[in-house]
Amino acid sequence: MKEYAIAVLEGDGIGPEIMREAVKVLEAVSAKAGVRFNLLKMPFGGQAYFNYGHAFPGETIAACDKADAILKGPIGLGVEEARRIPVEKQPERSALLPLRKRYNTFANYRPVYLPPELADFSPLKREIVKDGIDFVMIRELIGGLYFGGKEEGTDQNGLRYVKETLEYDEQEIAQILEVAFEEARRRKKVLHNVHKSNVLMSSVLWNDVSREIAVQYPDVEVRHVIVDAAAAALVLNPRQFDVMVMENMFGDILSDLAGGLVGSLGLMPSACVGPEKAYYEPAHGSAPDIAGRGIANPYSMIGSVALMLEKSFGMEEEAGRIWAAMRRVFAEGATTADLGNPDGTRTVVSTAEFGDRVVAALDA
Numbered sequence: 001m002k003e004y005a006i007a008v009l010e011g012d013g014i015g016p017e018i019m020r021e022a023v024k025v026l027e028a029v030s031a032k033a034g035v036r037f038n039l040l041k042m043p044f045g046g047q048a049y050f051n052y053g054h055a056f057p058g059e060t061i062a063a064c065d066k067a068d069a070i071l072k073g074p075i076g077l078g079v080e081e082a083r084r085i086p087v088e089k090q091p092e093r094s095a096l097l098p099l100r101k102r103y104n105t106f107a108n109y110r111p112v113y114l115p116p117e118l119a120d121f122s123p124l125k126r127e128i129v130k131d132g133i134d135f136v137m138i139r140e141l142i143g144g145l146y147f148g149g150k151e152e153g154t155d156q157n158g159l160r161y162v163k164e165t166l167e168y169d170e171q172e173i174a175q176i177l178e179v180a181f182e183e184a185r186r187r188k189k190v191l192h193n194v195h196k197s198n199v200l201m202s203s204v205l206w207n208d209v210s211r212e213i214a215v216q217y218p219d220v221e222v223r224h225v226i227v228d229a230a231a232a233a234l235v236l237n238p239r240q241f242d243v244m245v246m247e248n249m250f251g252d253i254l255s256d257l258a259g260g261l262v263g264s265l266g267l268m269p270s271a272c273v274g275p276e277k278a279y280y281e282p283a284h285g286s287a288p289d290i291a292g293r294g295i296a297n298p299y300s301m302i303g304s305v306a307l308m309l310e311k312s313f314g315m316e317e318e319a320g321r322i323w324a325a326m327r328r329v330f331a332e333g334a335t336t337a338d339l340g341n342p343d344g345t346r347t348v349v350s351t352a353e354f355g356d357r358v359v360a361a362l363d364a
């Protein structure tokens, strides 16, 4: 029997609630596929800091190093709780960014998908979304402003200042663009390159590299779009997009906008892929505003399991069954609280009930 070791980092806030459902689904797949998943549940995030003094403890690092893949729930604390932790030890800075750097997970895939029969979950007008939404955002994940040098102090006028650096070299740009061109080649062969070259020198280099790489992909049409215009275009006509590629901070912001387009961040899974290891996480945060109430939407976490099966273990068929099962649960009239009950005919189900229904749909 095939065996895979998976480091399971439930994280903070709604993390444990949605991870429970993801593990349920993974176990259901395991039984059917005849594959054993050895799950190593490890502390990571704000709670790990409070319990062990570090948001990314040494034992968790060791387990992640050994694992074949990492399944990660969202981390992060509410504003007031976060203030109990020194800034440099807060979970995003001392756990999330180090995780990404350690495994060089430069390629972040964020599928944005809403089938036509679920178009009413979108806040956009019916005529814009009636045929559904289906594109993928590819975000550079380990460079740019979030990872550049940082400096703060007081200047000669006595004013506090801060300086953060946005840095990319051509190799870092090329590797993410190659991922995006490959994805475009697999899909509809149209790639939107999102940039800000009218202002940022980093985007000028980014676009130069994109032209050089495009030569190897004559079958892929590249359309360049400025990031601010891309934000408007996403709302006005999301169907024009199929694969989008962008630097780290643009992707952070635009992918939350995409979550809004499909009706909730709870519909946003993601894959963070490096040359040797990948980890899988919802694109959203720990949602402290709804944590502990059993109402979070676990689609993003279960979808991250599907991405893991597909990208880390080559289990495309099982991944396809999970997507189909989740679609079926919605199609049969269920909804979660975040998506509401737009046409008044749906049954609002809890986090756990959504997971149970997905398992039942897998068995059907």
Ligand code: NAD
Binding pocket: 014, 018, 073, 074, 075, 076, 077, 078, 092, 096, 264, 265, 266, 267, 281, 282, 283, 284, 285, 286, 287, 288, 289, 290, 295, 296, 297, 298, 300, 338
């Ligand atoms: P958030 O993404 O946690 O929540 C934004 C809104 O979306 C909230 O109203 C929340 O209830 C809702 N939401 C998110 N996921 C949902 C789900 N699965 N089901 C139903 N509703 C859902 O953003 P925030 O509140 O700004 O951030 C909370 C914390 O998460 C912060 O500490 C932030 O730094 C952290 N964060 C972590 C990650 C990560 O772990 N990769 C990513 C983003 C934010």
